[in-house]
Amino acid sequence: MDECRHRTLRSGYNANVHESNCNSLRFDWTRQEIAELYHLPLPELLFRAQQVHREFHPANEVQMCRLLSIKTGGCPEDCAYCPQSAHYQTGVERQSLMPTGEIVAAAEKAKAEGATRFCMGAAWRQAPNGQEFESVVESVRVVAKMGMEVCCTLGMLTDAQAQQLKEAGLTAYNHNLDTSPEFYGNIISTRTYEERLQTIAAVRRAGVTVCCGGILGMGESDADRAGLLHQLASLNPHPESVPINMLVRAEGTPLAHQNDLDPLVMVRTIATARIVMPRSRVRLAAGRTQMSREAMLLCFLAGANSIFYGEKLLTTPNPEPDDDAELLRDLGLSPMKQAVHAGD
Ligand code: SAM
Numbered sequence: 001m002d003e004c005r006h007r008t009l010r011s012g013y014n015a016n017v018h019e020s021n022c023n024s025l026r027f028d029w030t031r032q033e034i035a036e037l038y039h040l041p042l043p044e045l046l047f048r049a050q051q052v053h054r055e056f057h058p059a060n061e062v063q064m065c066r067l068l069s070i071k072t073g074g075c076p077e078d079c080a081y082c083p084q085s086a087h088y089q090t091g092v093e094r095q096s097l098m099p100t101g102e103i104v105a106a107a108e109k110a111k112a113e114g115a116t117r118f119c120m121g122a123a124w125r126q127a128p129n130g131q132e133f134e135s136v137v138e139s140v141r142v143v144a145k146m147g148m149e150v151c152c153t154l155g156m157l158t159d160a161q162a163q164q165l166k167e168a169g170l171t172a173y174n175h176n177l178d179t180s181p182e183f184y185g186n187i188i189s190t191r192t193y194e195e196r197l198q199t200i201a202a203v204r205r206a207g208v209t210v211c212c213g214g215i216l217g218m219g220e221s222d223a224d225r226a227g228l229l230h231q232l233a234s235l236n237p238h239p240e241s242v243p244i245n246m247l248v249r250a251e252g253t254p255l256a257h258q259n260d261l262d263p264l265v266m267v268r269t270i271a272t273a274r275i276v277m278p279r280s281r282v283r284l285a286a287g288r289t290q291m292s293r294e295a296m297l298l299c300f301l302a303g304a305n306s307i308f309y310g311e312k313l314l315t316t317p318n319p320e321p322d323d324d325a326e327l328l329r330d331l332g333l334s335p336m337k338q339a340v341h342a343g344d
């Protein structure tokens with residue numbers, strides 16, 4: 001555990017707050033401790049999350065990330081939430097891998113609009129070898145040279161592929177655990193939790209930063225949300241980015257008719273993530289079109305400091321950029337400049 005700075009900086013500091021906020025970078029959180037944080041009275045939870053947030057991050061900055069689906073639909077996996085799974089009739093049109101020129105044009109547009117991170121998503125079970133992979137590597141190389149943080153999410157990855165992406169300048173690799181180990185089997189049957197962890201380990205070994213989070217609103221319980229956070233907070237180092245997605249209900253998927261998720265569940269989960277993974281960037285990811293401005297404000301107050309910016313996520317809508325720009329202006333939040341340490 002890192003030496004706690006509060007001990008020397010703030011004498012007379014409340015011991016309980018100190019206990020949960022100042023265990024900076026713990027990797028031994030128990031599931032019980034995480035569940036207890038998650039269930040704190042919400043004002044208390046938000047207060048503690050704000051304290052951690054302000055100790056580790058600029059208080060009023062938000063990272064702007066742009067997503068692009070570079071290979072869409074027809075995925076052999078059966079993820080029950082996903083409009084791109086070939087197992088369901090969702091109306092998503094299949095598209096083969098986008099050429100580097102088109103990807104770079106999208107990245108240039110994103111950069112001009114203020115995004116500092118560019119994330120390329122592909123509906124693959126695992127990153128392919130051969131020509132297609134070489135083409136992705138080339139896209140990573142060009143976008144990295146533009147001075148943007150580059151993230152990919154291509155499915156499972158081998159050590160050699162992770163290394164090749166690293167050499168091309170990849171900042172981060174997104175591979176979500178999605179939910180708790182216990183609930184996972186209700187959502188995906190075509191690959192295991194352990195396989196997800198193995199890809200995350202390969203990304204880490206290659207020296208690429210890890211972007212790993214989950215989805216709320218799939219019918220999981222509070223205990224499952226604490227279980228997901230426990231898995232994430234037990235990774236050492238913690239994922240540098242933790243995307244918290246609200247399920248986007250896609251017609252044709254098994255989860256199309258899930259009940260609305262109470263946005264306060266997003267708030268609680270983000271606040272708990274902020275406390276247990278103090279240095280990580282917590283991303284208020286998919287699902288913002290279903291949230292009010294006030295709910296998004298609470299997510300920022302809870303410690304979210306990154307969003308996807310642009311009218312589309314991968315295949316589903318995101319808030320209009322003008323509306324997001326207005327929201328940030330009204331809240332007094334500033335778009336983050338390029339990270340000092342890419343991947344933070
Ligand atoms: N195929 C790769 C994979 O699964 O790792 C990369 C692309 S996949 C679309 C990336 C992530 O998007 C998933 O892990 C999931 O967490 C998230 N996602 C997919 N569909 C979603 C939905 N309908 N709502 C919220 N998040 C979703």
Ligand code: DTB
Nearest residue numbers: 121153243285286313314315316
């Ligand atoms: C993540 O956690 N959320 C993003 C990104 N990582 C790749 C994807 C959200 C996808 C939402 C559904 C869609 O647009 O297809």
Ligand code: SF4
Nearest residue numbers: 075077079082085123
């Ligand atoms: Fe395929 Fe990824 Fe969608 Fe699962 S989440 S079906 S792996 S694209």
